[in-house]
Structures are given as C-alpha cells and as structure tokens.
Amino acid sequence: MAALELEALTKYYGDVRGIENVSLTVEEGEVFGFLGPNGAGKTTTIRTCMGFLSPTGGSVRVLGRDPTDEAEFLEARRRIGYLPSDPGLDPDRTGAAYLDLQADLKGETRRRELVDRFGLPAERRIGDLSRGNRQKVALVSAFMHDPELLVLDEPTAGLDPLLQEEFNALVEEAVADGATAFLSSHVLSEVQTLCDRVGIVRNGRLATVERVDDLLERAGKRVRVAVSGAGPRAGERTEGRVEDSLERLAGTHDVRVGEGTPTPVSFTYTGAYDDLVAWLAERPIANLDVRDAPLEDVFLRFYGEPDGEADEESAGTGSGDSAGVEA
Known part of the structure; x- marks a missing residue:
C-alpha cells in the first residue's frame, strides 16, 4: 500500500486556483520532497491531504484512508506526524503543556529524548520562545x-x-525504522540530502516528478566569479571578452557580465566540471562562489514563465490547520 496517493486533486478558493489535477504517489519507506516557490500550492496540497480542506475535485488517500471521511481518518491521524508551515501554537501554554495535550491525543514514546536532543526549554511559555524554539516544540x-x-x-x-x-538525522532515523516522509520546501538544497524523489509544483499544477539526482543534474550550479582581467593569464593565448569565451564553454546559461575590475561574472552551469575548472584555471580569479542553482532558475529554464496566478497560501489562510488539532 502506498503511504500517500493523490489522484487529480483539485482545490479552488472561490475563483482562485489553489491546486489543480495534482496526481502523485508516495511509496512506503521513501522520503518525498514537494518543491515549489512560496504560493505554488504546497500548503494547500498538504492541508487537503490532512483533511483540513475539502477538495474541489479529485481524491486523496493517506495510509489507505480518505481524509474527507472524518470517522475513517481519525485512526490514521494518530499514525501521522504532522508539522504545519505555521503551527499556530497557543502562546499562553508552556511547551510542556502543549506536548502533554498532544500526548493525550496520539501518545508518545520518545518525547523526553527529543526535548533533550533539540535543547527545548519546554517549561517556558510558548509566547516567550524564539521562532526557532517554537519550531522545536512543533518538531517534537x-x-x-x-x-x-x-x-x-x-x-x-x-x-x-x-x-x-x-x-536531517532525525528523518533518516525514522525512515530507517520504516517510516515514510513527505516534506515541502521552496529550497532545492534543503531536500537534496534527504529525498529520494521530488515533485515540483508551480502555480497550483504539478510540473514534474523526478529523482533528486536527475533534477540536480539538470538544474546545474550557479557560478559567481570575479575575474581580474577578461582574458587568460599572462603568456597564454588571448580569447577576448569573457562572455565570448563562455559562449564556447558548453553548458553555460544565463550569463551576466558586470562592469569594473575585477569583472563580476555569473552564470548557470550544467556542463562537465572538468571543463569549468579548466576555464577558471586560465584566468586570474579574485573571488569564486559555486552553489546549487536557485529553484526559481530551474522553473524558468524547464517549466516556463510564471503565469501570474494569485498566491494560494494567502487565499487559504485561516483554514484551521494548527498543530493543536492535528490528532
């Protein structure tokens, strides 16, 4: 049995599209990343899967249960660990009191261990905690x-x-013990170390489902380099402008060359790393930064321009998805 099955799942807020025709399957024992920029439809999808929103169309099964059937889904909720994007914790409760409530609803087996592991000041009022410590309460x-x-x-x-x-270690341990994880993010690198597969949602529609390794290979790296001179090092052949040499370097996209000395250059790179290193080695480099390409760049290169839909996360605010009612 799949842990999570979505079939043409659709949710509209009046005339505003939240998600439309989203179909995917999360297999037992995998870590599945749900990627997209803010407002893409991630939270609407999750709220609908958890039964906090009623779908406009399509269907969803979570641990084999239908979230729209409250009686059927009650038992399944006790087998789910849910962390909302905005937990909505009662600021007047202490962290310990909140966890007591959750333990009454769904039980506990490792609360003390996790409180110690995350260094959670559980006896303090939630309203007095930093954002990070409030997130720890929800994670525990x-x-x-x-x-x-x-x-x-x-x-x-x-x-x-x-x-x-x-x-990350906690998720890996849970999956090693047989759990399944479905996590959303708008940061590609955040899911890189954890996920087996990812689904990319854009403007409420599922653009693709891919293995993480395949997506990263296609996405490439964002390279920012400050070149002390446009051409090769002294004594080597002259290549002219830096942008001309980059045109001959296979796998470069979105090249931008600024003004000044050293010359700032940025581009997305999907070619062979040996070729990139050779290109860099030919030039006096004042500064260099290489990192995963931003997810927004991936969207624009592979899935087209945004179509201007309204922000579904704002449309869905106030749907009652606080962690206090998760069980």
Whole structure:
C-alpha cells in the first residue's frame, strides 16, 4: 500500500486556483520532497491531504484512508506526524503543556529524548520562545509518537544550521525504522540530502516528478566569479571578452557580465566540471562562489514563465490547520 496517493486533486478558493489535477504517489519507506516557490500550492496540497480542506475535485488517500471521511481518518491521524508551515501554537501554554495535550491525543514514546536532543526549554511559555524554539516544540510533537508517516511543511523554518543537521538525522532515523516522509520546501538544497524523489509544483499544477539526482543534474550550479582581467593569464593565448569565451564553454546559461575590475561574472552551469575548472584555471580569479542553482532558475529554464496566478497560501489562510488539532 502506498503511504500517500493523490489522484487529480483539485482545490479552488472561490475563483482562485489553489491546486489543480495534482496526481502523485508516495511509496512506503521513501522520503518525498514537494518543491515549489512560496504560493505554488504546497500548503494547500498538504492541508487537503490532512483533511483540513475539502477538495474541489479529485481524491486523496493517506495510509489507505480518505481524509474527507472524518470517522475513517481519525485512526490514521494518530499514525501521522504532522508539522504545519505555521503551527499556530497557543502562546499562553508552556511547551510542556502543549506536548502533554498532544500526548493525550496520539501518545508518545520518545518525547523526553527529543526535548533533550533539540535543547527545548519546554517549561517556558510558548509566547516567550524564539521562532526557532517554537519550531522545536512543533518538531517534537510531530516525531514523539514514532509515526508511520511524517507530513512536514517547511520543517526547518527558523532552525539554525546545526539544528537543521539534527533534523536531517532525525528523518533518516525514522525512515530507517520504516517510516515514510513527505516534506515541502521552496529550497532545492534543503531536500537534496534527504529525498529520494521530488515533485515540483508551480502555480497550483504539478510540473514534474523526478529523482533528486536527475533534477540536480539538470538544474546545474550557479557560478559567481570575479575575474581580474577578461582574458587568460599572462603568456597564454588571448580569447577576448569573457562572455565570448563562455559562449564556447558548453553548458553555460544565463550569463551576466558586470562592469569594473575585477569583472563580476555569473552564470548557470550544467556542463562537465572538468571543463569549468579548466576555464577558471586560465584566468586570474579574485573571488569564486559555486552553489546549487536557485529553484526559481530551474522553473524558468524547464517549466516556463510564471503565469501570474494569485498566491494560494494567502487565499487559504485561516483554514484551521494548527498543530493543536492535528490528532
């Protein structure tokens, strides 16, 4: 049985499209990333899967259950660890009191371990906590009962890099123990180390489902380099303008060359790394930065220009998806 099945799932807010004809399957034991820029439809999809929104059309099955059937879905919710994008925690409760409530609803097996692991000041009022510590409360709630399915909407928001690493380890451990994870993000690199496959949603429609390795290969790297002189090093052959030499370097896209000395150059690169290194080695480099291409660049290159749809996340605000009612 698949952990999550969406078939032509559609949700409109009046005349505003949230999602339309989204079909995908998340297999048991995999980590599936749901990628897209803010407002693309990620949260609407997750809220509908969790039963907080009624679909306009299509269907969804979560752990074999129909979220629109409240009685049928009640038991399944206890087997899900859900982290909303905005947990909506009661600011007057302490973290411990909130976790007590969640334990009454769905049980707990590892709460104390997770509180210690994340360094959560559980006895403090939630309203007095930083954004990162509020996120820790929600994370402990999502993981503390060893759920079969983790549904995580922008799970690392507000976490510092060390805690993001701890979160990654926690997901990997859960999956090693047999869990399935479905997590949304608008940052491609955030899901790179965790996910087996990703679905890319854009303006409410599913653009593609791909293996992470395949997507990264297509996306390429964003290269920013400051060149102290446009041509090769002294004594080597002259190639003229830096943009002319980049035109001959296979795999370059979106080349931008600024003014000044050193000359700022940026481009997306999908070619062979040896060729890029050879091109760089021919020039006096003042500064260099290479990182994964921004997800927005991936959209524009592979899936076309945005079509100007309204922001579905704003249209869906107030749908009652707080973590306090997740079970």
